[in-house]
Amino acid sequence: MSTAALLVIGNEILSGKVRDTNSAYLSVELRKLGVDLERILTIPDVVDTIAYETRQMSERYDFVFTSGGIGPTHDDLTMDGVAKAFGLEIVLNQSMVDRMVRYSKGPVNDAMKKMAMIPEGAEVLDVGGLWFPVVVVENVHIFPGIPELFEKKFDSIRDRFAGIPFHLRKIYVREQESDIADTLNLLLKEFPQLMLGSYPRINEQDYRVLLTLESRDPEYLKRATETLIARLPEGAIHRVE
C-alpha cells in the first residue's frame, strides 16, 4: 500500500490568479491506482521553502509529486528547490537539449536552455510527443503546472504507481446528516477497517447526504454496505451506486 504527497508550487495559485486543477486531477487518478494521497501543500516560489517541503515529503511518503515552477522565467524555481533538498548541483542535461533542438522550430536560446538545467543524477523519463521529459529525483516526480501537460505526463507514466485499488459504494440519503450520525458511528464500530465518508449537500433536490463506503477488500465492503442499508430508515435511500 503506497502513500503519496503533492507539492503545488506557485504564487499564482496562492494569490488567486490561476486556479489549481492538478490537485483534483491527481487525487482522483491516484485513488483509482490504489495509492493513498495523504497531503497536498501549496507554497510560494521560494527556493528554501521548496527545498524544505520536498525533503520532508520525500522522507515521509513513498511518492512525491510536484506541480509547477519548471518554465524558463525568474519564478521557475522548482529544479533549484528539489536539487537543494538533496544537496545536489544543477547541471545541463545534454539529452534534453538535444531533444529541444529536434522539437523546436527556431534556435535554442538561453531561456530554453534554463529548462534543461536539472539536478545532477536525476532520472529522465521520456514522454511520448513532448520534448520535456518527467524528471525524477529520488522519489520526487517533477511535473509542469499547465494542466494539459500535467495530465498528459502523469498519464504516460501512471503504471509506475499502480497499487491495490479501492472499491467504492455510494449511498445517496434523504435524511439530515445529524439524524443518521448515530447509525454511522455504530457501523464503524462493527467495521473498523471501513473508510466511511458522509458529505452533506445543500443544493440537491433528491438527497441531503452522500455517503461513501470504501475498502480494498470487496467482500468486506459488501457486508458493510448491506448492513448500513438494512439499518437506514425506510424511504431514506434515494439511490445506491
Added chain:
Amino acid sequence: MSTAALLVIGNEILSGKVRDTNSAYLSVELRKLGVDLERILTIPDVVDTIAYETRQMSERYDFVFTSGGIGPTHDDLTMDGVAKAFGLEIVLNQSMVDRMVRYSKGPVNDAMKKMAMIPEGAEVLDVGGLWFPVVVVENVHIFPGIPELFEKKFDSIRDRFAGIPFHLRKIYVREQESDIADTLNLLLKEFPQLMLGSYPRINEQDYRVLLTLESRDPEYLKRATETLIARLPEGAIHRVE
C-alpha cells in the same frame, strides 16, 4: 501587511471524492483584501495531524482558516484538533445550543449537540441567517467545508481581515515564454519590489503567455508596466488589462 494560511481538512478531498473549491475562493478573496495567503495545506481527518498543523500555522501566520470537519459525524474532528493544538478542553457552548433550538424544526439530538462542542474560551461570531457561528480560537477561524456555507460565512466577517490591497495589471502576450524571459528578468532587476507572474497558456487562440504585474504601490506598478510594454517586441501584445 497581514499573512494567512488555509488548512483544508478532509479525506474526501485527498481521495478525489469531493473537489475543494474553498481554496480557490479564499485565495481570490484574500487577495482582494490585501492579505498574503502563503500556504494551503490539505490533510486527512486525523486529530493529531490537525492539531500539529494548526499550531504551526497559528505561530507563523497572522490569520489561519480551516475548512471542513465540523459536522456531526465520526470524521468531523476539526474542533478536537484545534482544541488540542492549544491544550484546550472541548465544552458544550450553550449559546449555540439555544440558537440550534430556535433554528431547528425538530428536537435537538445528540448528533446536533456534538456540533455545539467547541474549544473552551473560543470566540463565537454570529453570522446572519445561519444557526452555526464562526468559531475563532486564537487566530484560527473555523469554517465549514460545504462551499455555499464557507463562502457565506467568510463574506459575513471579511471586513475583519482588510489590509492594504494589491493593484494588478495583466498583459496578454503572443510570444513564447522562452522568447520574453530575458526581458522579464531585466525588468525585475530594475523593479525588485514588483510581483511579476508569467503563465503560459496552451489552448488560447490569441495569446501564449499571461503576464501579471502587481504592487501595493499604484505609481510603482504604473512605471513598471509602461517600462515592460515599451520593451516587448512590436506586435507582441494582444491586450492589456
